[in-house]
Amino acid sequence: MADRYPFSKIESKWQKHWADNKTFKAIDNLKDKPKYYILDMFPYPSGSGLHVGHPEGYTATDIVARYKRMRGFNVLHPMGWDAFGLPAEQYAIETGIAPSIKTVENIATFKRQIQSLGFSYDWDREINTTDEAYYKWTQWIFLQLYNKGLAYQSEVAVNWCPALGTVLANEEVINGKSERGGHPVVRKPMRQWMLKITAYADRLLEDLEGLDWSESIKDMQRNWIGKSEGAEVNFRIADQDLSLDVFTTRPDTLFGATYMVLAPEHPYLEKITTPDYVAQVNAYRVLAERKSDLDRTDLAKGKTGVFTGAYAINPVNDTLIPIWVSDYVLMSYGTGAIMAVPAHDTRDYEFATAFDLPIQEVVSGGDITKEAFTQIEDGLMINSSTKDGQFSINGMKPSKAIQVTIDWLEESGKGKRAINYKLRDWLFSRQRYWGEPIPVLHDGTSTIPLSDSDLPLTLPVLDRIKPSGTGESPLANAKEWLQVVDPSSGKVYTRETNTMPQWAGSCWYYLRFIDPDNHERAWDLEKEKYWMPVDLYIGGAEHAVLHLLYARFWHKVLYDLGYVSTKEPFQKLVNQGMILGMDGEKMSKSRGNVINPDEVVKQYGADTMRLYEMFMGPLERSKPWNTSGIEGVYRFLNRLWRHFVKDDGGLIALSDEEPDAETMTMMHASIKKVQSDLDNLAFNTAISQLMVFSNHLRELSEVPRQALETLVMLLNPFAPHISEELWALMGNETTLAYHVWPEYDEKMLVRDTITMAVQVNGKVRAQLEVEVDAEKEHVLAMAHEHVSVKQHMEGKTIVKEIVVPNRIVNIVVR
RNA sequence: GCCAGGGUGGCGGAAUUGGUAGACGCAGUGGACUCAAAAUCCACCGGUGGCAACACUGUGGGGGUUCGACUCCCCCCCCUGGUACCA
Structure with a gap:
């Protein structure tokens, strides 16, 4: 690689410059600029160092941070360490080296690696969850x-x-x-x-x-919380002064409840099991307890259970129904007891079939000899009225019957409306x-x-x-x-000998970044008001549920206590996809497909690394690493350098003339494209546009200063080192980091002529060069003149002619 | 099983409101430079047929709507992530 550009010299120069000048220090409570808080999910500094997945998210946030600064925002972009956790403790048990010592080492490695990529963090705000000055406040929140x-x-x-x-x-x-x-x-x-x-x-x-989160992450949280609405129904136990509540989302099917099931851990089992059945019930309970020690998936294989000898009374029709015990009912959800409606619940159906229990149809529309009918939309209630006929839901749709039944249960004191959550x-x-x-x-x-x-x-x-x-x-x-x-x-x-889980420190770190050196309190309320909420939060999807749910929970508690001013901490959330190995598999040591970012930076430089990670594909998608793919972006930067920088290190002569029309159009189109792509985090297509623009400039015999300056400004968020260097070579004395983003002019994007395609029966047959907004008649006339259009129309009658201005012509013939 | 996302060249991936499918890059092929190679530069590059102009075909599969469908509707297949007896 003879002519490669001196990236390592340039990169270390600018990294030092930024650090020495504290270029990226965020200023609290600045009034004359809008604030923008952009946060990465901070890493657990593991012993194995950074892998290429980390810098993907960090590069994305860094690009946005640098872009927002150029757009005039006061940007808060911090980094820290989620350093408590199991691996350091295990290492300590094995080696005798204190976790605190190992943690310091790991952090140093991570920090060096992260800094080598030229991210624009405000390092004065670095925090570490294992620092006493930090976890003092984690403990304070616990209190x-x-x-x-x-x-x-x-x-x-x-x-x-x-x-x-x-x-x-x-x-x-x-x-x-x-x-x-x-x-x-x-x-x-x-x-x-x-x-x-x-x-x-x-x-x-x-x-x-x-929240501006992807619908799939919101759904995952919704499912995790698992809210379901229904009724709690009270069942009396026959011959005993006891009753049991069950939760059901289908009170409409109450007339179809033909037995009841208790969870093996249910405390009532001891009270209600009749003497004849005590032995088998106890045996089953022991079995179930042991089963939970085994792999849970085994449980789904088939239904098991035993009869308790006891009966409950169905409150709607006073029918005696047997009470069983089975581990398909969970003590931890609802009341630990269910009414079983085998005709309309798949699990109950399976159980009833296995133990030959009666199946009573109460919603028409299915074939209950084959399977449970669980559709709630298409079906009508049947066999559902009390013996005295006072209460009937027959003929109703199930959705209506649910409401009517709950009302009736509440009036007659047999049950009530109820809500249950999966969340524990x-x-x-x-x-x-x-x-x-x-x-x-x-x-x-x-x-x-x-x-x-x-x-x-x-x-x-x-x-x-x-x-x-x-x-x-x-x-x-x-x-x-x-x-x-x-x-x-x-x-x-x-x-107390128990300690907190790793989630604790990460539940509020975004608040400490706001005021990391405060010794009086966890954070200053004014600063909190200024910076919160986090405007953009990027991290891996593995934290889609727990971390985000826990952090939101703490945030709401703090909100109730008046310590934070927003209901939610993270306004916009994006999950980056995983970077896979060259073989398309998840990177892992055992597969031997791990890419070390240090190697990449050493060989190609930080700018290339950043550019490649973003060029690979859409941020949110998983995509495989490809070593020869990185060569492509590396060549792009090399070409850029070689074309504009002479061998002696000086810049080539630039023209101060106005760029030609084509260059001008492309320049403005590039600003627009890169800008809107950045707003949508579509980095891959933005880079593609930068390549197009730069390829065009290389074809010019004289490069207009204005065009090159624009290119460098647009490139800066992505590849800041080479951009700063070129910027300086162009004679600029101040950093590009805060230079105002170029503006595009919509008028410059309008061209005089445009290429329109002409289709005959939907197939493209010709290209026409026409004036913008040309008259429909004029365009059609031109189309009819065209040789190959003529050819395909020959001997046919025109059925219809469609002209979409500035886009397409379609002539339909028969 | 259920929920969400996705299936486009040899590969990563582009395609405003439905309007020229394959931008950009990689790999490949041919050429220039070189003693030679690397690097660099130029050209070609979905498939089939054809010397070529060109024709046909093509966005997981099948059907539909439309002048026109990667894009909208219905059915099916496959992949990834999440979840799993939650009543």
Whole structure:
């Protein structure tokens, strides 16, 4: 590669220039410019360093940030580190190296790699979730939640591995064995912290409406929240002074309820099971409990269950229906009990068929001898009236019958309208060392939150991090840290050994970026008002549900407390697609298809890397890496350099004449195209336009200064180093970063003549060069003259002639 | 199963409100330069037929609407992501 342009010299020069001059420092509360807050999902600094997927999103946000600055915005574009997490802890257990030390190393690597790409972050705002000065405020937010009654403790089963003496995350358990060592894992109930996210379910759902997010991500969140409306119906137990509530979305099918099912964990089972059935019910419960230890997917294979010997009374027709127990009913949803309507529910149908239970049709329109009829739209109610005829929904559409039945249930005191959510409360504690300590004390009977002045509660330095053996986190080994003696009363308290999950730090980092050095409070309210909401948030789709839902939840709590001014944190969200390996597969070490960004930068430079990642295809789509594809954009930059820079390093002579008409049109068209593509994050087509424009300029014998300046300005967001260098070579003394974006003139886009296609029966037969807005008659006359048009019309009659001005002519003949 | 997104040359991908399918780039072929190669530059480049002009055909498959469909409607197939007995 003899003539390649000196990218490494140029890139290090400008990176140093930007850093020395703090070119990208964001100014708080600036009034004379509109603000624009553009955020990346900050990375977990793993030991393996950056992979090419990271810079895809970062390049996209950087391009927008640089573009917005040129458009006159005050841009906040920060970066930080989500550095708590399991890998560092595992590494510590294996090697004895403290997570804090390893984390610092990893961050240094990530930072060096990110900086080598020339991103325009305001590094003065860098934050790190493992920093005491940061997690002090994570703990403070936890206390806000606690004081608001949104944090509580509960016994929840965890994956306990006796051999390792530790609790495992779900992803560390494979087929009931520990991922490391293959030891047996059992479910063990432990005291856990929960956050009451369910209290915000409705608002998390409703407020999605106003957000500029892709419909698919909104849908994923909606499905996760899983709101369903229906009724709670009360069933009395025959011969006992007990009753059971069930939740159903189909109260219209109440007359078709032929049995009832309880979840194996349902507390009523002990009360209602008749003596004859106790043995089999207990056996089933044990079986079900063990089953949940196995892979859950096995459960779907077929329905199992046993009869309890008890009967319930169907409140609409007083029919006695048997009560069964089966694990297809989940204790964690609804009331843990269902009314089964086999004729109109696929699962109930399967169960009834397996155990020979009666199937009663109450909605006509299907064939219940074959399968459950679940269509709610096309069908009419049948067999649905009380014995005395006082209440009947026969002949109604199910949708109507649902409402009528609920009204009747409420009037007769047999049930009520009800709403259920799939969303569960958030299991917030982890039995880990490397996380934010939960700032509470225990005295054996109650839990006492720390006061704000006791924060941060820092992690104790341990000689060696090892499992406690009890299932508690390694913090249980830190005896001195664990015990707190009240100096006045002498009373002894114990610290909480659970820590927060990795989600905690990332739930509010976007707020800390606003005011990262504030020691008095988490952030300043004025600055928050100025910068929020985040205008554009870009990151991977893997966080589409949990991170975004948790962060939105915290944000709403903070909103209720008056600490933030917007209901939602992230106004516009875009998920970048995955970059696949050359083989079209997900990049992974085991496949050996990982591309190292350091290598790419070394060989081609940061500008080429940035340009290529954006040129590959639409941001949101997954696309495979192609090493020879990168050569293409590299050649583009090389050609640009070689054509305009002489061997001695000076710029070629530019013409100060007005560009010719064609160049002028193309220049304005390019501004328009690049600008609208940037507004739509369509980087690939914008780059294509830059190539077209630059190819044109290379064909000119004399290059007009104005045209080259425009090209360099348009290129700047994408390839800022080479752009700044060319800009400086053109004699400009100030940075291009804040230079005003060129304006296009719509008038310049209008050309005198235009090429129109002429079709005969929909097939293109000729091209006409006509004046813009030429008369229809004139165009048709020209078309008729054309040799090949004539040929295809010969001997036929004209049926119809269509002229779309400036576009197309179609002559229909027969 | 359900929800969402997608299927266009050898490859990545372009195509305003339906209006010349394949922009831009890669790979490939031919040529220039070179002792030679690399790099660079020029030309060609969906398929079939033809020396060529040109003709036919072509956007996952089938049908429809229209003067005209990658684009709109119906049915089907395949791929990716999410979710999974949520009553």
